[in-house]
Amino acid sequence: MLSSLGERVFHWLDERLDLQPIQRFVREKSVPSHRYSWCYFFGGATLFFFMIQVATGVLLLLYYKPTAEAAFESVRFIMTEVSFGWLIRSLHSWSANLMVLAAFLHMATVFFMRAYRKPRELTWYTGATLLLLAMGFGFSGYLLPWNELAFFATRVGTDMAGKVPLVGRFLLEFLRGGEDVTGATLTRFFGFHVAVLPMMATALILFHLLAIQRQGMSVPLSQKEASTTNAGMPFFPNYFLRELMGWAIALAILAALASLFPWELGEEADAFAPAPAGIKPEWYFVFMFQTLKLLPATVAGVEGELVGLLAFGLAGLAWFFVPVLDIRSSREEPSRWLTLMGVAALLFIAIMTLLGYVMP
Amino acid sequence: MSASWRIGRRSFVDLLLGGGVIGSVVSFLYPVLKFVMPPAVAEAMDQSVVAGKVGELPPNSGKIFKFGRRPGLLISTPSGELRAYDGICTHLNCTVQYRSDFGHIWCACHNGHYDTSGKNISGPPPRPLERYTVSIRGDDIVVSRNS
Numbered sequence: 001m002l003s004s005l006g007e008r009v010f011h012w013l014d015e016r017l018d019l020q021p022i023q024r025f026v027r028e029k030s031v032p033s034h035r036y037s038w039c040y041f042f043g044g045a046t047l048f049f050f051m052i053q054v055a056t057g058v059l060l061l062l063y064y065k066p067t068a069e070a071a072f073e074s075v076r077f078i079m080t081e082v083s084f085g086w087l088i089r090s091l092h093s094w095s096a097n098l099m100v101l102a103a104f105l106h107m108a109t110v111f112f113m114r115a116y117r118k119p120r121e122l123t124w125y126t127g128a129t130l131l132l133l134a135m136g137f138g139f140s141g142y143l144l145p146w147n148e149l150a151f152f153a154t155r156v157g158t159d160m161a162g163k164v165p166l167v168g169r170f171l172l173e174f175l176r177g178g179e180d181v182t183g184a185t186l187t188r189f190f191g192f193h194v195a196v197l198p199m200m201a202t203a204l205i206l207f208h209l210l211a212i213q214r215q216g217m218s219v220p221l222s223q224k225e226a227s228t229t230n231a232g233m234p235f236f237p238n239y240f241l242r243e244l245m246g247w248a249i250a251l252a253i254l255a256a257l258a259s260l261f262p263w264e265l266g267e268e269a270d271a272f273a274p275a276p277a278g279i280k281p282e283w284y285f286v287f288m289f290q291t292l293k294l295l296p297a298t299v300a301g302v303e304g305e306l307v308g309l310l311a312f313g314l315a316g317l318a319w320f321f322v323p324v325l326d327i328r329s330s331r332e333e334p335s336r337w338l339t340l341m342g343v344a345a346l347l348f349i350a351i352m353t354l355l356g357y358v359m360p
Numbered sequence: 361m362s363a364s365w366r367i368g369r370r371s372f373v374d375l376l377l378g379g380g381v382i383g384s385v386v387s388f389l390y391p392v393l394k395f396v397m398p399p400a401v402a403e404a405m406d407q408s409v410v411a412g413k414v415g416e417l418p419p420n421s422g423k424i425f426k427f428g429r430r431p432g433l434l435i436s437t438p439s440g441e442l443r444a445y446d447g448i449c450t451h452l453n454c455t456v457q458y459r460s461d462f463g464h465i466w467c468a469c470h471n472g473h474y475d476t477s478g479k480n481i482s483g484p485p486p487r488p489l490e491r492y493t494v495s496i497r498g499d500d501i502v503v504s505r506n507s
Binding site for chain 2: 271278292293305360
């Protein structure tokens with residue numbers, strides 16, 4: 001009964017929209033099967049957390065007030081008065097962090113599997129931009145509760161943007177909506193967080209997914225032989241069901257974290273209070289924060305933080321353009337030095353993050 | 361000479377059209393770009409402000425006061441001398457504080473240290489804090505910006 005209804009609906013739509021090519025595509029689509037196939041799950045997990053963000057974000061919009069006077073109080077209202085408000089906010093904060101984590105893991109596996117090599121450069125560029133957008137989401141969303149930690153994190157973060165040569169001043173005032181971090185900054189960040197970034201992210205995600213559908217999954221160089229000897233896994237229903245299982249695990253982790261460790265609100269921001277001791281940015285910025293902390297005031301006659309920001313800027317550029325720089329893998333040859341550099345970068349990030357939490 | 365300057369009719373129309381499109385785009389973008397930059401707010405730059413009351417600060421302590429829209433830091437050194445500085449760290453814009461246990465000024469954000477004369481002595485701050493002049497007027501501690 002149900003399937004015949006489904007068939008009738010499909011038939012009705014097919015007559016009008018010609019859905020058969022899509023049906024054929026789904027039926028024939030397969031996912032390469034090899035010993036690193038598990039890496040393919042991180043992209044889907046990132047997408048899953050993004051969808052959670054959209055859903056919980058829309059709910060928070062019903063009560064949140066984006067002004068310096070009302071923001072903190074409105075988040076407190078959500079957390080203490082609104083039914084399940086604490087849960088929705090906690091889910092939004094935790095899912096944001098898990099999304100960034102999943103995106104990092106996705107990017108790292110794509111990097112080490114050389115999945116960015118020709119013809120998938122555009123997928124890498126959109127993915128790298130999406131990771132930057134995710135950090136933008138994190139940075140702008142962090143300020144919205146208008147608490148003490150967020151206030152100083154925003155002061156520091158926007159001050160860094162202000163140090164960019166030539167356009168720094170413009171960037172700083174554009175981001176802050178003035179000279180200082182004030183209610184004007186909050187209103188702007190709110191606009192970026194709920195309108196500009198979601199619009200950009202949605203467009204890029206659609207392109208990213210479309211490119212993956214056009215080209216299929218990349219197979220790591222070391223697994224090419226193995227994957228030519230086996231036929232791969234049918235996408236529907238085999239891989240689809242596995243992906244669903246992955247999402248169920250992601251949901252379980254998120255639900256456990258959000259309900260067992262509800263996200264805190266902290267103290268309301270006060271522009272005339274000193275920065276509190278033990279202040280730290282979100283964990284994914286801690287390695288940069290710790291590096292800037294360890295750099296001396298001047299390095300070879302140049303201000304330390306400028307040297308640090310320049311180094312991070314160059315490393316970021318190299319990371320973004322790795323499909324161009326990695327000539328060997330574009331010729332389908334292994335590039336061991338790049339793997340070593342990737343491992344070194346990961347170690348640096350891990351050590352600096354760890355130091356950020358253990359050093360006073 | 362004249363031949364090299366000759367432009368075909370089609371190229372001429374293309375040029376006009378292309379120029380028109382670029383001109384239109386620029387004329388749309390210019391107001392947008394101007395709009396996103398906040399207007400300059402005329403700020404009455406107070407040259408001096410009452411930062412506290414005499415006797416309010418015991419030796420080896422400090423407090424934040426409002427200097428216009430910026431935080432300032434008033435400290436009483438361990439020997440009881442009153443000094444005032446710009447409250448914003450020269451490193452990355454956080455607000456500094458006086459740490460009685462260190463006996464000097466400290467910024468929590470990146471562990472920057474300044475001595476009681478505002479000089480950057482340890483950590484990442486690249487420059488000393490701007491120093492203000494402190495004077496006593498009756499019961500008030502008055503802090504003035506050095507012009």
